[in-house]
Amino acid sequence: MKESEQRKIFDEWLDGYRALLFKIIKAYAYSEDDQNDLFQDICIQMFRSIPNFKGSSAVSTWLYRIALNTAIKWSTKEKKHVTGHQEVENMTNVLISNEEAKDERVAWLYKEIKQFNEIDRSLTLLLLDGYSYKEMADMMGISESNIGVKIHRIKKQLVTNSKQYEYGV
Amino acid sequence: MEFEEMQKIWDEQKGETMYAINETALHKSITRKKNAASKRMNMVETWISLINGAVAIFLFIDALNDSHYWDFLGSAMMLATVIYIQISRHKRLKAENTFDRSMFGELDHAIANTNSIIHFSRMMILGYLLPFSFFYILKMIVVEATLDQWLFVTGMYILAFGMILWERKKMHIPRKKNLEGMKRKLMEE
Numbered sequence: 058m059k060e061s062e063q064r065k066i067f068d069e070w071l072d073g074y075r076a077l078l079f080k081i082i083k084a085y086a087y088s089e090d091d092q093n094d095l096f097q098d099i100c101i102q103m104f105r106s107i108p109n110f111k112g113s114s115a116v117s118t119w120l121y122r123i124a125l126n127t128a129i130k131w132s133t134k135e136k137k138h139v140t141g142h143q144e145v146e147n148m149t150n151v152l153i154s155n156e157e158a159k160d161e162r163v164a165w166l167y168k169e170i171k172q173f174n175e176i177d178r179s180l181t182l183l184l185l186d187g188y189s190y191k192e193m194a195d196m197m198g199i200s201e202s203n204i205g206v207k208i209h210r211i212k213k214q215l216v217t218n219s220k221q222y223e224y225g226v
Numbered sequence: 227m228e229f230e231e232m233q234k235i236w237d238e239q240k241g242e243t244m245y246a247i248n249e250t251a252l253h254k255s256i257t258r259k260k261n262a263a264s265k266r267m268n269m270v271e272t273w274i275s276l277i278n279g280a281v282a283i284f285l286f287i288d289a290l291n292d293s294h295y296w297d298f299l300g301s302a303m304m305l306a307t308v309i310y311i312q313i314s315r316h317k318r319l320k321a322e323n324t325f326d327r328s329m330f331g332e333l334d335h336a337i338a339n340t341n342s343i344i345h346f347s348r349m350m351i352l353g354y355l356l357p358f359s360f361f362y363i364l365k366m367i368v369v370e371a372t373l374d375q376w377l378f379v380t381g382m383y384i385l386a387f388g389m390i391l392w393e394r395k396k397m398h399i400p401r402k403k404n405l406e407g408m409k410r411k412l413m414e415e
Contacts, residue, residue: 064253068249071247074241075241075242075244075247076240076241077241078241079239080239083244097255097259100256101259104256105322105323110325122326122328126332129333129408130333133404133405151248151249151255152246155244155245160235160239163235163236163238166232175408175411176329185233196329197328197412198328198412203413215229216227
């Protein structure tokens with residue numbers, strides 16, 4: 058595949074599925090520098106994966122799989138910005154957070170998601186985006202029954218915590 | 227709040243309103259990071275292979291000329307490291323282009339990768355630094371090296387040992403533990 062063709066597909070994917078990528082970034086990376094770092098890692102993997110995409114699954118599923126796997130591995134790395142191993146000042150900010158568009162209910166959801174461990178965070182994102190247990194089991198590589206147990210616990214915790222949330226019912 | 231309500235709130239998010247992307251900077255960053263990562267690894271593998279290959283040839287020729295049989299052993303060891311590095315490289319390049327793994331598969335692969343790096347650093351110590359420092363010390367005793375030479379050579383070996391052990395302890399072993407912990411979280415109900 059020609060690089061120009063690969064870049065065109067990358068731009069189309071980025072344009073069409075940016076919300077999907079941003080949700081994962083917001084759930085896994087806290088600081089703006091980390092969000093930039095993770096976003097760039099995901100974009101690199103997304104770009105590199107293009108010649109391998111054969112269309113056997115939906116683009117959104119393919120991207121979810123790549124982005125979640127990258128986020129999971131990224132979160133096991135040494136925390137670069139905490140330990141100062143990366144030159145933060147030299148990082149190009151490719152993402153600019155839109156502060157004005159913040160919805161407090163969405164912010165509450167992210168706060169709750171971030172309280173889960175990294176695996177449950179992935180499941181919560183997939184669940185909120187309407188993926189079936191079968192699709193989740195396929196993406197995570199575990200049984201549907203295991204997915205069911207985890208999802209039950211996640212839903213219960215979210216609903217319980219929402220009762221304490223002032224904007225909730 | 228019911229879960230279905232949370233889903234509705236979640237669905238209201240639009241990519242355009244969450245972040246703005248500096249696309250020029252993104253493309254530059256992708257090109258730079260993508261090339262930098264593979265170039266760095268390629269360079270390390272190529273240089274170690276070239277150096278070890280050259281040492282293997284040198285030792286082999288030396289062994290033929292002087293009938294030093296231990297040089298044959300040293301040459302074979304160097305050749306073995308070149309073969310090991312090239313096999314690992316082939317596996318790494320193949321694995322780099324697999325994108326359809328499940329999260330379990332990805333974690334398994336990352337653990338195997340980290341394990342191979344840990345084994346590689348062990349091999350560098352046991353199969354490379356230790357035998358070479360042993361041969362070198364013998365040689366320095368035979369040629370009656372000066373104190374300066376002793377200090378320099380032992381200092382360099384201690385530095386090399388220290389760096390390999392430090393990298394292993396501070397980077398690879400904690401990462402392996404993190405990945406294994408993540409896999410446990412994935413498996414547990």
